[in-house]
Amino acid sequence: MGTDTTMRPSDATPATAAAAGPRGTRFGGFNGTVLGIELRRMLRNRRTIVFAMVLPAALLLSFSGQSGWRDRVGSGNVAAYVLISIALYGAALTAAAGGSMVAMERTTGWNRQLRLTPINPVAAILVKAMVALVMGACAIAVVYVVGAAQGKADMPVHLWFVCPLLTLVCTLTFAALGVFVGYIVPGENAMQIIGPGLALLSFLGGVFIPLDQYAASVREVAYWTPMYGVSEIARAPLTHELPWYAVVNAVAWFALFVAGAAWRMSRDTARA
Numbered sequence: 001m002g003t004d005t006t007m008r009p010s011d012a013t014p015a016t017a018a019a020a021g022p023r024g025t026r027f028g029g030f031n032g033t034v035l036g037i038e039l040r041r042m043l044r045n046r047r048t049i050v051f052a053m054v055l056p057a058a059l060l061l062s063f064s065g066q067s068g069w070r071d072r073v074g075s076g077n078v079a080a081y082v083l084i085s086i087a088l089y090g091a092a093l094t095a096a097a098g099g100s101m102v103a104m105e106r107t108t109g110w111n112r113q114l115r116l117t118p119i120n121p122v123a124a125i126l127v128k129a130m131v132a133l134v135m136g137a138c139a140i141a142v143v144y145v146v147g148a149a150q151g152k153a154d155m156p157v158h159l160w161f162v163c164p165l166l167t168l169v170c171t172l173t174f175a176a177l178g179v180f181v182g183y184i185v186p187g188e189n190a191m192q193i194i195g196p197g198l199a200l201l202s203f204l205g206g207v208f209i210p211l212d213q214y215a216a217s218v219r220e221v222a223y224w225t226p227m228y229g230v231s232e233i234a235r236a237p238l239t240h241e242l243p244w245y246a247v248v249n250a251v252a253w254f255a256l257f258v259a260g261a262a263w264r265m266s267r268d269t270a271r272a
Helices: 021-027 032-043 046-063 078-100 102-108 110-114 121-150 159-184 189-204 216-222 226-239 244-270
Strands: none
Touching: 032 121, 046 078, 046 121, 078 121, 078 159, 078 189, 078 226, 121 159, 121 244, 159 189, 159 226, 159 244, 189 216, 189 226, 226 244
């Protein structure tokens, strides 16, 4: 199905990964060469392209036949609300998929090669985050283009730029989640957990269905899920509603996933 684009020793060597070697050590080994290698590897992965380009757009189209599509919500309508939500889900899934690639890299020994270069763990996480942002931006752009082509989403012009930017920032949480899971789960099993897991969290967190349509007991669970806070933040410019506990939720889960990813990466590096 997908093309395996995980870096192998024949594709690159430690010297290649640190092509900017001495020049990049000032920044922990971070350099444009490493970032370019990571981006090319990700873009050659067909499954990732499907996640980023096809799945979110198809999901948006599948929701378009709902009744009440043009009902008002805040500064826009239900179609705009759904558009923002689907863009968040697509970007989160794509970013998490990018982060979880570390699982395959560990299996093939690419991580061990990187440890022989000037790149430190912090710089490696930064590279992963930037790649995830690029892929998340692609997913968001595709969903918004499809939404604009439909002509059903109605919201002020500036929100067509503000909401995607907020959504993109929120995807950092799921890039960190992907890296965290990638260091815990071996090989290709990472996405088998992340894919269904994010779908379930999206339903529980009020991404696909507004929380006021759930039973009170389900809402109490939703407030604690990683999707709840980021979805409220992404839609806040449209709905004009942003509870303080939603912000706390988003910040807390982001910090937790980053800490978990850094912890697992440090333990993995210590075994080198």
